[in-house]
Amino acid sequence: MIVEDQEKTHDHFAGLTVWDEKIQGKDIPGTTRVPIQELSAYFDGKFSGLVGLDLGSGSGRSTKELTEKLPGSRVHAIDLSLDGLRNTKATPDRYQASALDIPFAGETFDFISVCGVFTNLVSDDASQAIGLRMNAVKELHRTIKPGGCVVISDFGAEHKIDKYAVNYKRHALITGEIGTIAVLKQGVGFIGKSDEEVAALKGTDSVIRYAHHYFPRELQALLKSGGFKTNTITIGLTKTPSGIPIENIVVLASK
Ligand SMILES: C[S@@+](CC[C@H](N)C(=O)[O-])C[C@H]1O[C@@H](n2cnc3c(N)ncnc32)[C@H](O)[C@@H]1O
Incomplete structure (x- = not known):
């Protein structure tokens, strides 16, 4: 499962399109806030011995921040994109895998951070899109230890703060x-x-x-349908990949 053991970059992995990290020639890293403050509050600043997962680690921006700011924890990284994984430093390791089929045994993680990933769970068929999100939440619930938590940081849909014109x-x-x-x-x-x-x-x-883009009640209901209890919802601001200010919703939910 180690990334360098695999053969080549795929445009598709596990039936899903690999996120195009270059649009019009520009590198586009993730832009949603890495939820350090929520994880720090949940674990009361004590990370020693915790096992985490950066789900949808992209080019490693979020993995780097989690690793540096949660000292003592070990943070695995998984993504669909081999190109992204090649730029990612993760200890113990990084894997090419899908959020819909997390390659770890049940109850492995104390926490899973999911930054800018759920926005990509879309389809031409809306009911299929909802099914993809429910499957991802099911996988999160399966792999998180009892007492552990998931934090989803993504684009919000209310736009009460920034009046994003959409x-x-x-x-x-x-x-x-x-x-x-x-x-x-x-x-x-x-x-x-x-x-x-x-x-x-x-x-x-x-x-x-x-x-x-997610409404707070929508993310809360999605997580509840997978067996999670929402602890905190924080709304802030970030930018889209093209630099436009947009709402950033961060939901921490526990198992
Ligand atoms: C906007 S990037 C965010 C990367 C990183 N988390 C960050 O914040 O810098 C979204 C990432 O989610 C990954 N992704 C999208 N759908 C996925 C899925 N079903 N399973 C695993 N990764 C997925 C994409 O390949 C992409 O690298």
């Missing part, structure tokens, strides 16, 4: 789900288009990818 209803004409946006090719927009014209963008090359 019309979820218009996006849903393409994506089929409120909160899921269609990331459009440069130069393509909704202004001046009828609802029918917006809907007709679905499946065309004007749509680069989908991304989901």
Whole structure:
């Protein structure tokens, strides 16, 4: 399972598209806040001997921060992207794997940090997207020890703080789900288009990818459906990969 033992970079892994870390030639690291303050509060600043997982570790930004700021813990990293894993330093190790099939035995982790990953659990079919998220939560619950916790840090959908201008209803004409946006090719927009014209963008090359933004009650319900209890919800600000300010929701839930 060690990353360097595997053959080559895949565009797809476990049936999922590997996140494209380069859009228009620019490196795009994760931008959601690594939930150090939530983990520190939950474990009362005592990390010695804890085993953690950075689920969807990207190029290792979040793994580095978790490792440096939670001293004494050991943080594994997994991601779909081999390219990202090659840049990731994780102790004990990093693995190419999916959030939907975490390659560890049940009750392995004291904590799992999930930064900027759930936004990628999307599909052309909204009910399938919800199924993907439920499967991921099921895997989180299976692999976390009783008394352990998961922290999800992702893009929020309420935008009470920053008034991020997004019309979820218009996006849903393409994506089929409120909160899921269609990331459009440069130069393509909704202004001046009828609802029918917006809907007709679905499946065309004007749509680069989908991304989901989470409402607090939605993440809470999702985690509850998987057997977790929400302890804290924090709303802050971050930036999208293209540099636009956006809400960052962080939910810590315990098993
Ligand atoms: C925005 S990046 C965040 C990376 C890192 N956590 C950070 O904060 O810097 C999202 C990462 O999630 C990974 N990802 C998306 N879906 C995944 C899945 N189903 N299983 C594992 N990783 C996934 C992508 O490959 C990508 O590297």
